[in-house]
Amino acid sequence: MRAAQSEDRAEEKAPARMGVVDIRHFRAFLMEGERAKLFHALHTPRPAVALFQTLQTWGLIVAAWALCFYVSPLWLPLALVLVGSRQRALGNSLHDASHGNMLQGREANRRVGSVLFALPMFEDFELYRTDHLNHHAYLGDPVKDPDFMALPPGADGQPSRDGWRVYSAFLFDGPLWRKSLWGVLGRMTSAQRLQVLLWWTVVLALFAALAGPRAALSFAALWMLSRATVYHAIKVFAEVSDHIGLVPGSIIGYTRNLPGNALSFLLHPHHDNYHLAHHLFPRIPLANLRRLHLLLKESPEYGAAHHCDTYFAGPSSVVHSWVAPKPLPSLATAREALQPHHAA
Structure with missing residues (x-):
């Protein structure tokens, strides 16, 4: 419990460093009246949901492989979409575990996160966790934020206003x-790479034992081809969509919530679309972010933040927000606007 509280404090120092957003405003809002009990409950992990999501993810991956291997290789395009999007889902589950949000206890999250999510994705759990906590702590810092992305220049040398560019x-x-394609294999120690090699040796040996060497080879090929194509395309889209085009300096001004629709299953699996809610309260499990989002929507400041309703079309789409985001008032300005005005 003490470790979790320490991590909570470390993660929520980010706004103080940036000197703009007072996260205590939103915490105080959520601690008012009936919201307090709901807010407290949202911090509780939901292992049954995590188990279902994990079984679903790996089940779809194996099903996509079986479709190509046993039915017809003509199913390869669909298999690539399924496997690539589920690889993104594995990354999101790793993300949840790295915050200690999937299960009770940091060690349980580390062990499960390593075996089921990190090693198959060529990641080391602790390397991932350190990088991700630095993203929270130094959000929007071009040097210290490991996930920082700036708008690329257009033909005129200014930040591009073309979504495809x-x-x-x-x-x-x-x-x-x-x-x-390769995750962080290049940054790993020899011992960490050995863990990845051991994981894949066991899994491919299991495929070979159950269905023959061709099965093992075809699964490995589908895995790598998916990473090189669909997974990369989804990963880039999702990571560009989180913050790019917004003004660093605060969490609420520099972070978007993304759409929650049928496409989210592919692009933002496991409620990863509630990115602003996550950055405000990173110790709340992904499975609970939709409920947190609905609570926060009762706050006018949060309601006025960057919320995208569609992915590709319209003024409130994700792609439009990359290049032409709406301006936001500071929290202080927004609070002043909400104060009742009295006649002199």
Whole structure:
């Protein structure tokens, strides 16, 4: 409990460092009246949901492989979409576990997160966790935020106002593609790489034992081809969508909530679309973020933040927000606007 509280404090120092957003405003809002009990309950992990999501994710991956291997290789395009999007889902589950939100206890999150999510994705749990906590602590810092992305320049040298140019600049970025393909293998120690190798040796040996060497080879090929194509495309889209085009300096001004619709299953699995809610309260499990979002929507300041209703079309779409986000008042200005005005 003490460790979790310490991590909570560490993660929520970010706004104080940036000197703009007072996160205590939103905490105080959520601690008012009936909201307090609901807010407290939202911090509780939901292991049954995590188990269902994990079984669903790995089940769809194996089903996509079986469709190609046992039915017809013509199913490969669908298999790539399924596997690539479920690889993104594995990354989101790793994200949840890295915050200690999936299960009770940091060690349980570390062990389960390593075996089920990190190692198959060529990640080391502690490396991932350190990088991600730095993203929270130094949000929007071009040097210290490991996930910082700036709008690429357009033809006139100014930040691009063309959505495709923005996306393609990152989609065809060599280092980003290699990271999607190989994870952080290049940063790992020999012992950490050995863990990844051992994981894949056991899994592919199991495929070979159950269905023959061709099965093992085809699963490995589908896994890597998915990472090189659909997974990379989804990962880039999702990570560009979180913050790019917004003004650093506060959590609420520099973070978007993304749509919750049928496409979210592919692009933002496991409630990863509530990104602003997550940055405000990172110790709340992903499975509870929708309920947190609905509570926060009762706050006018949160309601006026960057909420995208669609992905590709319209003025409130994600792509439009990359290049032409709406201006937001500071929290202080918003509070003043909400104060009742009295006649002199």
